[in-house]
Amino acid sequence: MESPRAPARLRVGIISAGRVGTALGEALAAVGHRVESVRAGSPQSAARAADRLPFAKIRDLAGVVADSELIVIAVPDTELADVADDIAGLVTPGTIVAHTAGSYGVEILDPVARSGAIVLATHPAMTFVDSPEDTVRLASACFGVTAADEVGDAIAMALVLELGATPVRIAETSRGLYHAALAHGSNNLNALITDAVTALRAAINGPAGDAADNATVDGGGVGLAEQLLAPLVTASLENVLAQGRSALTGPVARGDVGTVARHLSELSDVHEGIARGYRVLAARAAAQHDADPALRHLLEAQP
Structure with a gap:
């Protein structure tokens, strides 16, 4: 029987199956979350997802959002604003949306927040070399965490600690x-x-x-x-x-x-x-x- 102290298991969607997103998908699955779907925008990322996230379906953006209680946006910084705009009308209130970009806080996710989502910035301070070793290293990493409020902060802290990593609060104005x-x-x-x-x-x-x-x-x-x-x-x-x-x-x-x-x-x-x-x-x-x-x-x- 599951411990009453264990965090709720979430249905997770990953946007997209790059080095960071794949490693985080593996890490979240390893602690019991259900990685349901992943967006893979290239043949290389599709192959990576099939190899390392075989339990996840490869879906388009709308499909990933529909599947998920926790959405991890792991795209290059230059694409983050566009992805936030694209999913803003798709998320349901209460969905957790976390991005992994180091240089941005949560303001860039304002379109998503206006849809009622809980927005987080959770950047793993780690280098990724496209290997399963990336996932192992996450447990020894720190995450730069920024949230919009106390509820988001508590969720971000719990998710990072659950991976075995160390959360470090970074103010919105200090992300750069x-x-x-x-x-x-x-x-x-x-x-x-x-x-x-x-x-x-x-x-x-x-x-x-x-x-x-x-x-x-x-x-x-x-x-x-x-x-x-x-x-x-x-x-x-x-x-x-x-x-x-x-x-x-x-x-x-x-x-x-x-x-x-x-x-x-x-x-x-x-x-x-x-x-x-x-x-x-x-x-x-x-x-x-x-x-x-x-x-x-x-x-x-x-x-």
């Missing part, structure tokens, strides 16, 4: 800043690591540019730049999250002008864009640590 901060820390990290791997490959291959097939003692060379960088980056990330900016090590922390100047020169030989990225981030680190004026002048000067 919230999303910018996440993008800066996550998306720009991708650019940083890509540049570092490129430079490391150049160093491993040497001046002649030969592939380093025998770069290690055991003769391995494939993926060596990533292998070399991974433990350092992982430790650095863990340290700064635990200790803040005091965890910084290396030439900027030491005020080593000569080493930083050599870095800029060496990176410029690989790609000027990599050197520019190094200069900007090192200048920011130097400013955060009130570094020696000579180092700051080097980094802030036009190359």
Whole structure:
């Protein structure tokens, strides 16, 4: 017999079967909600839904809305307003409509709210790579939650907690800043690591540019730049999250002008864009640590 404390099981519709929507559909189904239908706007998303949400029917927008007590809108930010307009005349009062866009709160769902729906913004602060692992990671994620009132807030909190994740309230007026901060820390990290791997490959291959097939003692060379960088980056990330900016090590922390100047020169030989990225981030680190004026002048000067 179901515990009286267990949340009511909801009939769920997903718009649409992209990476985020599919992962959330799996997660909601795993805790007992009934994912009845899904909108799949492309052959790729239809195949994804068939593979990972086989219990859900693929339906058009009106069909998904008609099936659902909880509608999860997981479309790109640029499409969210149009979807809200499209379903506004279809939802029935009391339907829960939650979107997953990071940069918007609930105001963008005003057309739906005027139809009597309970509107929520529930953004998973997680990266999605189109794998079942996405669903597993949701349980360790935080969700940026915004609601229109106390009722919506309570529902959003319950849904997120039920997935094993952590809800964090974000004010409507702070959604843009919230999303910018996440993008800066996550998306720009991708650019940083890509540049570092490129430079490391150049160093491993040497001046002649030969592939380093025998770069290690055991003769391995494939993926060596990533292998070399991974433990350092992982430790650095863990340290700064635990200790803040005091965890910084290396030439900027030491005020080593000569080493930083050599870095800029060496990176410029690989790609000027990599050197520019190094200069900007090192200048920011130097400013955060009130570094020696000579180092700051080097980094802030036009190359």
